[in-house]
Amino acid sequence: MNQTALAPFYQVNEQASITAPKGFIATGLHAGIRKRKRDLGVIICSVPASAAAVYTTNAFQAAPLQVTQENIGVDGKLQAIVVNSGVANSCTGERGIQDARDIAKQTAQLLDIPIHQVAVASTGVIGQFLPMEKIQTSLMKVLSIADETGGNEFAEAILTTDTLTKQVQVTMQIDGKKLTIAGVAKGSGMIHPNMATMLGFITTDAVIHAHHLQSLLWTATDSTFNMITVDGDCSTNDSVIAMASGLAGNNSLHPHHPDWMAFQAGFTYVCQELAKKIANDGEGATRLIEVHVAGAPTIEMARKVSKAIVGSNLVKSAVFGADANWGRILCAAGYGDPLIRTEKVKVKLGSILVVDKGLPVFFDESKVSEILKQETVNIFVDLQQGKQKATAWGCDLTYEYVKINASYRT
Known part of the structure; x- marks a missing residue:
């Protein structure tokens, strides 16, 4: 696929936000996990969204990843993602897994959605337990204040040693409908293929089955996120999660759709630019x-x-x-x-x-x-x-x- 040749089919939006696709809201706040900065963020979809994810190949896979894999595996749908920074909830045993499940459970109850439609992610120091009282106290607030303007707050809440937020957005026309693909990521150190400590989240309002979204994410990851390195260290918490609300109203996308290559080019561009932003923001990097x-x-x-x-x-x-x-x-x-x-x-x-x-x-x-x-x-x-x-x-x-x-x- 010649992505450059397909570039005219999508437009890059300089003011990017993970909430730009139809159906998504988000925000982030300071829950007290870190000393001062925002450290708890949420992305919420108004409908059950087709979901896909890729995860670190590190044998010490963190508890949130295990819980998210379980949940997405039920029916390939998500309606909410909860992310914390400051503590990785990795190498924390059964307690860590239960903590991740409890976050998903409380979120599901507050949003009145099935628990398996909640994904969780964490980033930060390995080997420490999550401060669950602080997180559970803040969950109701962060879920209640999420809105279409909260993309920047979410982007800030997921950072650790990053020096800046990383957001990308493109739009295109498919089947006479406007489609948007947006992405946000964090990552600065402990970055190395395959899946590097990075977290990535992609939203789109395209109509696409979870099976095709998963295949697309795998393909895009191989040429983007898996092609970056900062320091050669592969983290325990790396993951990229994609959600498609389907609210754009296009005909369902699949490899035989006439505009599949254009959609794939736009999706891959979002992943590539996020990957480059991570590499460019490597800890201490100047070039x-x-x-x-x-x-x-x-x-x-x-x-x-x-x-x-x-x-x-x-x-x-x-x-x-x-x-x-x-x-x-x-x-x-x-x-x-x-x-x-x-x-x-x-x-x-x-x-x-x-x-x-x-x-x-x-x-x-x-x-x-x-x-x-x-x-x-x-x-x-x-x-x-x-x-x-x-x-x-x-x-x-x-x-x-x-x-x-x-x-x-x-």
Whole structure:
């Protein structure tokens, strides 16, 4: 799918909000889990929405994820998501699972909806129990004040070490109806494929069955959220949840619908931009790194090589120092996939060729150094072994990253 070619079919909205699609309200408030900032948020749909989710591959999967998987598995529908920041409710055993279930139960009772139509998510410090009294006291208030203007408050409530909120929105016309897709995410550190500590939430008013929404989310995740890394650490709490209210009134979307590719392009764009915002907001980061690998014989090789390069601490450090140390790029590419034909590889830093046929070429160090000082640093690797390509996103590794994570709990 050529997403760029399909771009005219959707319009990017600069003032994005998770509540923009029909049927959704949201908000966030300070419940006292954290010292000062908002730490409890909700998204509510006026009707049972088709739902889909993807989860971390970490063996220590947090309690909220287990409960959400159970609930979505009942009938593929959700009407509410409750999210807290500050405490991850991970590695908390049966008590943690019961706490997550109790949050879902109380939410369901307050909204008069089935308990299995409530998803829960948490992010923060691992190994601590949720302050349930504070959460339960605040649930009634946060649910009662949610409205169509509360998207920003929700986006703030899910943050941890993030420096800014991350929201994306697009609109399009399908079957003569206006459709909206919106997304919000958090993530700054402990980010690494597959599913990185990130949380993502996507809403749309499109009519689409849960089965097709799930397939779409899996596909989009593979090329977006699973292609970012900040520090190589895969969290216990990562998840992305999508909800479709169906209130736009279009004909039900499926792979054979004439506008399926356009809808898929818009949905993937939302995921991609959220992923890039997470990578760009990496803890202590000063630059976004984009690694573009082309000429691979398989998409798997292209993805492995691009992720290896963007995840290399040596590459990330070189970018921070604006050092054109192309040897680190070749090294990472080589362990990314040992089947690379080294005598064919080309590498460009921005527009400047630094490696050709696996060998160094002369280049102006000062010009490349300036490229590496830009807010977005593009690294191009051409394997010249095929036609497949992939892009991965990450950030530089700075002194500030160590400072933040040396005192994360204190």
